[in-house]
Amino acid sequence: MAGLFDEPSVKYARVAVERGVDQFPDGLTYGVPERLLPLNAGQLVTVPLGRGNTPTSAWVLSIRDEAPELAPGKETKQIYEKDRDTIALLPDILDLAIWMSQYYCAPIGPSLSTMLPGPVRQGTGIVTRQLVDLAENPPTDVRITPKQQVVLDTLANLPKHALPIEPSALMKLAGLGSKSPIDKLIAHKQLRCHRVSRIEATWFKQALDARVPQQLTDEQTNVIDAIGATVNTGYSSHLLFGVTGSGKTEIYIRLIQQAIAQGGTALVLVPEISLTPQTAARLMGRFPDKRIAILHSALTKSQRHQQWALVAEGKADIVLGARSAVFAPLQDEQLKIIIVDEEHDHSYKQDNAPRYNGRDVAIRRAWTAKCPIILGSATPSMESWWNATRRNVSTLHKLTKRAPGLTAPSIEVVDMRKERIHGEIGYPILSSRLQTAINQTLATEGQILLLLNRRGFAPWIACASRTCGWMLKCDHCDASMVYHRKKPLEQAGFVRCHHCSTEQRVPKTCPDCSKKVIQLGAGTQRVEAFLRESLQIPSEQISRLDTDTTRKASDLHTTLERFGAGEIRVLLGTQMIAKGLDFPNVKLVGIIDADTAIDLPDFRASERTYQLVSQVCGRCGRGEGSATAIIQTFSPDAPAIILASKTEYETFATNELQFRQNAFVPPACRMARFIIKDNSFERTAVRADSLLARLQSIDAIGMTFSPVAPCVLPRIADRFRFDLTVTSATSQSMQNFLQEARKIIKSGRDVAIDVDPLSML
Numbered sequence: 001m002a003g004l005f006d007e008p009s010v011k012y013a014r015v016a017v018e019r020g021v022d023q024f025p026d027g028l029t030y031g032v033p034e035r036l037l038p039l040n041a042g043q044l045v046t047v048p049l050g051r052g053n054t055p056t057s058a059w060v061l062s063i064r065d066e067a068p069e070l071a072p073g074k075e076t077k078q079i080y081e082k083d084r085d086t087i088a089l090l091p092d093i094l095d096l097a098i099w100m101s102q103y104y105c106a107p108i109g110p111s112l113s114t115m116l117p118g119p120v121r122q123g124t125g126i127v128t129r130q131l132v133d134l135a136e137n138p139p140t141d142v143r144i145t146p147k148q149q150v151v152l153d154t155l156a157n158l159p160k161h162a163l164p165i166e167p168s169a170l171m172k173l174a175g176l177g178s179k180s181p182i183d184k185l186i187a188h189k190q191l192r193c194h195r196v197s198r199i200e201a202t203w204f205k206q207a208l209d210a211r212v213p214q215q216l217t218d219e220q221t222n223v224i225d226a227i228g229a230t231v232n233t234g235y236s237s238h239l240l241f242g243v244t245g246s247g248k249t250e251i252y253i254r255l256i257q258q259a260i261a262q263g264g265t266a267l268v269l270v271p272e273i274s275l276t277p278q279t280a281a282r283l284m285g286r287f288p289d290k291r292i293a294i295l296h297s298a299l300t301k302s303q304r305h306q307q308w309a310l311v312a313e314g315k316a317d318i319v320l321g322a323r324s325a326v327f328a329p330l331q332d333e334q335l336k337i338i339i340v341d342e343e344h345d346h347s348y349k350q351d352n353a354p355r356y357n358g359r360d361v362a363i364r365r366a367w368t369a370k371c372p373i374i375l376g377s378a379t380p381s382m383e384s385w386w387n388a389t390r391r392n393v394s395t396l397h398k399l400t401k402r403a404p405g406l407t408a409p410s411i412e413v414v415d416m417r418k419e420r421i422h423g424e425i426g427y428p429i430l431s432s433r434l435q436t437a438i439n440q441t442l443a444t445e446g447q448i449l450l451l452l453n454r455r456g457f458a459p460w461i462a463c464a465s466r467t468c469g470w471m472l473k474c475d476h477c478d479a480s481m482v483y484h485r486k487k488p489l490e491q492a493g494f495v496r497c498h499h500c501s502t503e504q505r506v507p508k509t510c511p512d513c514s515k516k517v518i519q520l521g522a523g524t525q526r527v528e529a530f531l532r533e534s535l536q537i538p539s540e541q542i543s544r545l546d547t548d549t550t551r552k553a554s555d556l557h558t559t560l561e562r563f564g565a566g567e568i569r570v571l572l573g574t575q576m577i578a579k580g581l582d583f584p585n586v587k588l589v590g591i592i593d594a595d596t597a598i599d600l601p602d603f604r605a606s607e608r609t610y611q612l613v614s615q616v617c618g619r620c621g622r623g624e625g626s627a628t629a630i631i632q633t634f635s636p637d638a639p640a641i642i643l644a645s646k647t648e649y650e651t652f653a654t655n656e657l658q659f660r661q662n663a664f665v666p667p668a669c670r671m672a673r674f675i676i677k678d679n680s681f682e683r684t685a686v687r688a689d690s691l692l693a694r695l696q697s698i699d700a701i702g703m704t705f706s707p708v709a710p711c712v713l714p715r716i717a718d719r720f721r722f723d724l725t726v727t728s729a730t731s732q733s734m735q736n737f738l739q740e741a742r743k744i745i746k747s748g749r750d751v752a753i754d755v756d757p758l759s760m761l
């Protein structure tokens with residue numbers, strides 16, 4: 001087809017269309033008519049796609065002068081339009097997206113789109129204002145009233161940087177009651193008008209923490225010297241393994257100081273930032289005169305646009321954000337240091353395409369930017385531990401002691417099997433030991449954190465009859481429905497599926513045998529109700545934090561502020577409360593059920609349990625006096641629980657790596673998971689078998705294939721799911737295999753490819 005206006009093509013562009021199917025990994029070539037020049041790689045255009053020439057957004061990958069060689073009878077289509085308003089991707093970011101698309105076998109178009117937040121693309125928050133200034137050559141034949149003269153004098157006395165100024169601000173400065181003298185001056189050309197566009201966003205008050213420790217510990221000094229020496233010496237990777245409360249953040253701050261003193265930018269990634277507000281408060285408090293851009297999903301659209309633009313204009317000294325901040329529009333040469341805090345955290349992994357891990361993309365960025373990267377954790381991921389202790393591709397730095405002024409909590413394990421109440425079914429929510437400790441802590445004015453990693457009121461609704469066995473399941477998923485109360489103290493409730501969000505009323509009787517239905521197990525709502533009934537403190541001193549209570553980022557801020565001020569004395573929550581909280585008056589941490597991850601059919605079950613238990617226990621002992629952590633479990637002999645209670649990470653990690661090696665699972669090998677989805681069980685099974693056969697036909701050595709099987713959750717939202725995993729000894733052999741696989745398998749709605757998967761459900 002010739003171009004829309006029958007114009008000749010003067011150049012040719014390779015573009016990636018924005019579609020969720022990995023159909024054209026290398027892009028498509030289109031002609032560029034003269035009127036669209038200049039056109040650069042990284043720009044967004046609209047191209048005709050398919051037989052119907054549907055206008056489709058696409059990213060320009062590269063431009064060249066020569067026409068492509070075509071099969072006889074075929075013609076090159078032309079780009080329709082270019083998107084002028086959008087900021088183009090930087091060349092380094094374009095390269096990063098192309099790498100990411102290859103490494104994670106993700107469609108190229110969406111990988112590129114991931115680099116540019118929606119609000120930037122849409123231009124959200126851009127406001128154009130009229131500002132005024134003194135005219136350079138004002139007409140002299142105009143009569144100036146006394147009020148107008150005040151305006152002119154005020155302007156003349158303002159410092160240069162304050163000009164041009166908003167009319168309303170000028171009105172105030174000149175002490176005027178109305179704007180009309182200013183309007184008259186504009187009309188008489190005594191004042192000049194400027195139209196200025198900027199991105200405006202309102203911010204909620206961010207608490208700052210500017211405290212500086214009097215003296216660094218020897219361990220801290222050693223680490224700062226060792227890593228500091230690598231700033232400006234090219235790529236290097238460091239694992240900072242420091243027990244909770246050992247002062248890792250202080251190390252980050254000192255290293256950032258060094259890096260930005262060289263005129264560069266520091267990139268700091270934290271797990272979901274709205275969950276780690278204290279880290280943000282400390283960074284912002286310690287760099288009051290530096291420009292810090294904050295990027296995370298809880299910002300408003302205008303805020304995101306504004307912060308992104310700050311980075312893109314080269315004005316940020318520090319970029320602080322969650323997972324996707326790894327794509328901040330920084331040029332490689334600008335980047336001087338990258339820090340990934342709590343590097344083990346699973347929120348760094350995105351669970352839809354492109355299924356990237358922010359930590360690993362950050363390592364890639366450090367490598368191309370030739371700068372040091374620091375991965376910090378009290379409970380490093382097995383991958384990072386392996387890299388530092390077995391592969392020697394990363395340097396291990398240790399902080400073995402807590403910072404001065406902090407004490408290690410004494411940790412106790414309670415065997416819940418011995419807590420059975422006589423004559424009753426089931427087990428109490430609180431063991432007698434935890435109950436006593438709560439009362440004691442409340443009596444001595446301490447604060448308490450309680451963890452239960454399960455939302456809702458009751459995780460199961462079942463028939464009261466022992467012989468019936470009926471349980472309420474989601475109509476659309478192979479999962480039980482979770483009972484939620486509408487309000488904490490209200491009896492009426494509903495059930496919700498945590499996989500597809502379907503909700504329904506709870507049946508009063510069992511549909512199979514008409515007996516009564518009962519609620520089994522406890523989620524955070526039930527524990528909250530129990531605490532309100534049983535504790536002898538005013539109800540407003542008890543609060544709950546989970547994704548049901550924190551729909552807005554400000555909810556979380558408010559609760560944490562109230563906890564910090566001592567207004568809340570018992571804070572109950574899901575893993576949200578396990579991350580980075582630093583409150584000195586927490587004297588007791590209770591883990592209501594340490595077993596929520598332990599039995600998952602996932603080779604990382606033990607690692608997750610260790611991390612969760614250890615991280616929550618680390619939230620106490622951050623002030624004066626002693627502190628206690630109590631772990632309730634039905635598996636008191638599980639190594640993860642025993643070792644977490646003794647803070648013996650290295651023993652745990654050594655044993656765990658041995659197990660991973662014996663089982664040949666990551667990090668002892670590389671893994672990719674293929675998930676096949678379809679509308680019927682049989683069809684899904686057949687398609688999964690055929691996918692395996694095709695994968696096995698690829699000419700690649702050293703690949704191991706698992707059998708095809710239904711997923712642990714075989715059906716979600718009426719889609720049946722099968723999976724298979726492929727493993728190989730090295731990343732290189734895995735990549736060779738995947739690039740071949742990508743030519744014959746189109747990932748999209750029906751086949752998901754997850755490279756380096758974290759979830760096996």
Ligand code: ADP
Pocket residue numbers: 211213214215216217220242243244245246247248249250403404405406582
């Ligand atoms: P981590 O990130 O390793 O859990 P933090 O950086 O949060 O530890 O430090 C824990 C607490 O100890 C913080 O309140 C911090 O201000 C304080 N701290 C850090 N280093 C020192 C030091 N050298 N002397 C005294 N206090 C310190």
Ligand code: ZN
Pocket residue numbers: 474475476477479497498499500501502717
């Ligand atoms: Zn469901």
Ligand code: ZN
Pocket residue numbers: 463464465468469470510511512513514515
């Ligand atoms: Zn029944």
